[in-house]
Amino acid sequence: MLRLSTKGQYGVRAMxxxxxxxxxxxxxxxxxxxxxxxxxxxxxxxxxxxxxxxLISSVRGPGGGYxxxxxxxxxxxxxxxxxxxxxxxxxxxxxxxxxxxxxxxxVTHLLWKALGENIESxxxxxxxxxxxxxxELMATRRRGRxxxxxxRMLHK
Amino acid sequence: MLRLSTKGQYGVRAMxxxxxxxxxxxxxxxxxxxxxxxxxxxxxxxxxxxxxxxLISSVRGPGGGYxxxxxxxxxxxxxxxxxxxxxxxxxxxxxxxxxxxxxxxxVTHLLWKALGENIESxxxxxxxxxxxxxxELMATRRRGRxxxxxxRMLHK
DNA sequence: TAATACTTGACAGAATTACTCAGCTATTAT
DNA sequence: ATAATAGCTGAGTAATTCTGTCAAGTATTA
Numbered sequence: 001m002l003r004l005s006t007k008g009q010y011g012v013r014a015m016x017x018x019x020x021x022x023x024x025x026x027x028x029x030x031x032x033x034x035x036x037x038x039x040x041x042x043x044x045x046x047x048x049x050x051x052x053x054x055l056i057s058s059v060r061g062p063g064g065g066y067x068x069x070x071x072x073x074x075x076x077x078x079x080x081x082x083x084x085x086x087x088x089x090x091x092x093x094x095x096x097x098x099x100x101x102x103x104x105x106x107v108t109h110l111l112w113k114a115l116g117e118n119i120e121s122x123x124x125x126x127x128x129x130x131x132x133x134x135x136e137l138m139a140t141r142r143r144g145r146x147x148x149x150x151x152r153m154l155h156k
Numbered sequence: 157m158l159r160l161s162t163k164g165q166y167g168v169r170a171m172x173x174x175x176x177x178x179x180x181x182x183x184x185x186x187x188x189x190x191x192x193x194x195x196x197x198x199x200x201x202x203x204x205x206x207x208x209x210x211l212i213s214s215v216r217g218p219g220g221g222y223x224x225x226x227x228x229x230x231x232x233x234x235x236x237x238x239x240x241x242x243x244x245x246x247x248x249x250x251x252x253x254x255x256x257x258x259x260x261x262x263v264t265h266l267l268w269k270a271l272g273e274n275i276e277s278x279x280x281x282x283x284x285x286x287x288x289x290x291x292e293l294m295a296t297r298r299r300g301r302x303x304x305x306x307x308r309m310l311h312k
Numbered sequence: 313t314a315a316t317a318c319t320t321g322a323c324a325g326a327a328t329t330a331c332t333c334a335g336c337t338a339t340t341a342t
Numbered sequence: 343a344t345a346a347t348a349g350c351t352g353a354g355t356a357a358t359t360c361t362g363t364c365a366a367g368t369a370t371t372a
Contacts, residue, residue, distance in 0.1 A: 001241035002158045002275060006361065009247055009264065016263055028317070041363055048319065061370025062316045077267065085157035091165055107172055107287055108165065110310040111233065115278055119158060122274055131263055162330065184348070197332055204350065217339025218347045319368070329358070337350070342343100 004085070010038045011046050011084045012077055012131075018056060019072045019128045026058075026065030046084065053083040072132055078123030088120045126150070160241070166194045167202050167240045168233055168287075174212060175228045175284045182214075182221030202240065209239040228288055234279030244276045286310070 013036045021027045029047065033040045047066055050056050055075060056066045068075060082088075086097070090112040093100035100109070130150055169192045177183045185203065189196045203222055206212050211231060212222045224231060238244075242253070246268040249256035256265070290310045 001164060001237055001244055002160065002246065003248070004158065004246050004268070005359090008157060009268075012264055012267075026317095030317085039362075042361075044319075045362085051318090058318060059370085060316085060318050060368080062372070064317050064370075066318090081157055088157055090158065090160050092159070107290065108168055110290060111168075111282065111287065112160070112165075114309055115275070118278055119271070119275060122271055126267065131267065134263065134266060161328090186348085195331075198330075200350075201331085207349095214349060215339090216337080216347090216349050218341070220339075220348050222349090314372090316371080317369085320366090322364085324363080325361090327358100327360070330356090332355080333353085335351090338348085340345100340347080342345085 002090075004081070007046060008081045008085045010036070010042065011050060011080050014038070014043060014046060015050070015055070015068075015075065015080055015128055016131050018066050018068055019075075019132055022068065022072075026063070026067050028065040031065070049083055050080065053079075055080060055083065068128075072128035075128045076124045077126045077128075077131075078120060081123060088116045088123070090116045158246075160237070163202060164237045164241045166192070166198065167206060167236050170194070170199060170202060171206070171211070171224075171231065171236055171284055172287050174222050174224055175231075175288055178224065178228075182219070182223050184221040187221070205239055206236065209235075211235060211239065224284075228284035231284045232280045233282045233284075233287075234276060237279060244272045244279070246272045282306070 014032050017032045017035055018027045021031070029040050029043050032038070032047075033043055047056065047058075051058055051066070055069055057069055058064065058066050078088075087095065089095035089098075091108075092098045093106070093109060094112055094116055100106070170188050173188045173191055174183045177187070185196050185199050188194070188203075189199055203212065203214075207214055207222070211225055213225055214220065214222050234244075243251065245251035245254075247264075248254045249262070249265060250268055250272055256262070286306055
């Protein structure tokens with residue numbers, strides 16, 4: 001239950017890949033495709049959505065590719081997923097694009113609302129920076145580095 | 157994103173309806189259907205699943221219907237949803253029925269795992285009793301009753 | 313001007329969802 | 343007994359969503 005679509009998952013992984021390569025300049029779709037094992041054609045669709053949303057910008061021509069629009073700590077996982085999959089909406093009642101016919105008297109409405117807010121704050125708190133640090137941590141864990149709170153959560 | 161299927165939603169509402177009518181004995185599918193506005197045929201399918209899971213039991217023949225297998229405070233929303241929609245599994249990688257080919261080195265694996273655990277503990281903490289109290293509260297709110305913590309969460 | 317790389321819209325097969333339908337079995341009241 | 347009530351079960355299907363592919367562009371640089 002409550003599965004994320006592949007589009008959202010690939011989107012986060014693509015953003016991670018762009019973030020990871022910041023020092024090397026723009027990252028091409030081809031590179032992302034190879035490193036994250038997602039087809040070029042599908043990534044085109046996904047990255048286009050994220051570009052239109054302003055999360056990344058593109059550089060055309062040779063040497064081109066995609067770059068983050070902000071620093072990794074300013075780009076949340078929630079923001080990425082919202083663009084690719086729409087807002088968190090456990091039920092259609094709670095989707096601002098649809099709306100509810102029977103909000104009053106619906107016993108479960110508040111339950112789903114509370115769950116949705118819980119999920120949303122989790123996703124909005126987590127950023128690309130956290131993913132980068134979590135990744136670095138996985139590689140260097142044995143050297144006993146200090147683990148900040150949020151990263152610890154990722155390793156519970 | 158992360159929408160619950162109608163099956164799960166209807167299931168929770170049906171269970172709520174059975175819980176609400178405890179004092180009046182077994183609740184028939186027809187009653188649930190009328191009060192929650194879900195077709196009899198679909199409810200048969202849903203309640204059958206919940207019965208096989210042991211969350212409710214059925215009484216056949218005239219005067220029959222469904223009754224909860226335990227007290228409302230022992231039946232969690234998580235338990236209901238798991239039966240109708242399978243385990244919380246943000247990605248197929250995290251579904252115990254499928255499994256992951258590339259757990260190691262997958263940067264997002266821990267992220268989805270942490271989110272899934274967050275959701276699961278929310279759903280397992282919330283019970284039918286909480287829904288009943290939340291409902292009662294909605295009806296009597298203006299009289300200024302004391303609100304326990306979890307119920308307050310439902311009204312944030 | 314050739315090569316690189318992003319851009320855009322249409323489309324299609326597969327999977328899942330959200331149900332319906334028909335016919336059955338068990339229990340109780342008369 | 344038997345009629346009425348009420349749950350039991352499996353099959354089937356229309357609609358929707360998901361997960362992509364494909365073709366034909368446009369922009370930039372060496």
